[in-house]
Amino acid sequence: MSRKPKKGYFVRGQFVAEGSELDLQLKAESKGAEGTSRTDQKRESEALQALGEALLELRADRLERLALPDKLAEALAELRRITDFEGRRRQLQFVGKLMRRLEDETVAQIRQALDEQRAGPAHEVALLHEAEQWRTALLDDEAALGRWLERFPATDAQQLRALVRQARKDRAPEKPGQAPRHGRAYREIFQLLRTQLNQHEDEDEQPHGDDA
Template sequence: MRTQEDLHDEDDDFDRPSKSQLKRESHVLQSLGEDLLTLPASRLEPLTLPEILLDALRMAKKITSHEGRRRQMQYIGKLMRRVDPEPIRQAVAAYKLGHAKDSLALHESEAWRERLLADDNALQSFIAEHAGIDVQQLRSLVRAARKDAANEPEKRSGRAFRELFQFIKTERLRVNPATEGESAEDADEDEQA
């Protein structure tokens, strides 16, 4: 027969999270660990992660086998239980935002190139928005790109298009450096690693 004390002990069992809840939390941490793998080493340093977790992340980057990688990610999820996930979430979000900004800046530069090639009025708009621009160089690049575009597709070199794009991108970053994310620096660091 159950005593009052036994019933009280059973109530204490329900105060802890269920096994399903623990698994859900573990999957969230494992997913966050996968996001950590996308960060370059320069972004991991300020997070002050335990050395064992950093070693596990380095090992996961080297593993190519599907099953081996899955098990390593489970291990990373287990190790992540010992760290505060909030700074990691913030670092991953900031990194992804930087990539999104870079992508947007490239798309805007491409759009400007298309507008400059299609419309003479776009040239004046671009010059007005980007004070201090080398107008003569811009006009010569636009002229060369238009001349190249007039050629038959197999005779186009594409060099003028690329040079115009690079000029536009450089000028946009010079005028508005906020559009430049940190991912360009991170890409350089990843190549060196």
């Protein structure tokens, strides 16, 4: 049974298979002849290799949505398993080689997915900080409750009022000079505020009316 001939071309009498190291090298040199310097090529290659390594940071659901080529997905899985320094270095080079074969659109999607995931922790910190600010305002300012309920009408107003009253009682020091105490109500206010802030953001992200 005859083998299926490999796709490729001849250069100076030598057969070059498509996708081979020599093929990639010749294409890179061709780009260089068109105006891309070797330094630029090296910088781009290193950037794509680093981007490939960064894919290990992605959560499984985000990685799955990218629909990467099977060969790259398998290479990343192998890279994750390797602990030996030299073996990991060689595998990372292989990942970089596969990354250079990706379409520009796929590379852009990878960068976007990484940026979105990295922005998550910073966004969560901002949300927690906002909840803390509202809790302080509710305990120190009588008018803060009305402002909160106006902005978040879905809040259980009776529950929040009861928690605020209890938290104010709990924090009153038993003796002059003692630091304020924070009991269970203080913590429950924070959880309630955080939940409402999260739900409010989720609703804002949902399409409404003609946008649906």
